Amino acid sequence: MDNRSSPGDPQPVEDGEMRGPDLARAALQAAREQSAAKRKQRGSKPQGKVRTRRRRGWSAAGPDDRDPQPLGKLASRIAKDRGWTENLTGGQVFAKWGALVGEEVAEHTKPVALKDGELTVQAESTAWATQLRLLQRQILKRIADGVGRDVVKRIKVQGPAAPSWRYGPRHVPGRGPRDTYG
Template identity: 65%
Template structure:
């Protein structure tokens, strides 16, 4: 290869721009030729000059401002409660969050005197299981069941708790370990 051809191929020396019939030899000439070809193609389609098409893969909308104005904007800081509410609604967690509110706000929902003697145990399919501290309180809660359901519905929402199952205190279990022998229990205690 002659010395002059090597310099032209690498683009280190230019005697002038490439002619219309000669292929471009430098990067600048290639870019200029590609730009001219794109302009000619756009002119054939009838697109106005200088107008860009929006990019397809996740680019920002060119009509949208890149700064926030004096009005409300979705990009403005949001209160945490609003963000959590939107997250709960989007994920479909409304029922489980409402059920958790029954347990968290039990004292406020039913009153402090009732909450002192009764604790919620489980909430499944709209049925709230409540354990009372004594059989007398279990009976009292059964009598107040309608009022308690109304208070819970007013505090948490309708349909979260549909019915209540009230249990009295449980007797201690003498079963210890995986094996069990049938009988009355320890005879030395209740002899």
């Protein structure tokens, strides 16, 4: 007889004690019996919510949520979900300024800020600032037609600004750097 043993063979039992795979098989069988006893005790219905795995089926002939989406559609959905639509439509006023007001007016003016429906526009001269004030109603109508209603409700026109010697949030009163030269 061959004294070699294979891994699946039961180990010899000494003093009624099990070893190796036989011990694991016995523990597994005891756990199965205990689980079956608990199931009988509480009834055959499983308690709690049963998770079922949803299998992916084939897509139908029509559009589906899993189909690739155009980038513009996804971007507009994200903007709508996060509340960015007002800021984006305001940004269109700046981007389309030349087309909205006309090229001649756009050469001499530029939009500076849009806050709470008030568009601040800076003109390069006082004559163009006066001209913008006279054309204010027509410009508001063209902006409403081009971008949307209630994006710009009023226009504040600024003339050319003189250079400022005030820099930074803190300022010391006085003439600034000019008082050291003479």
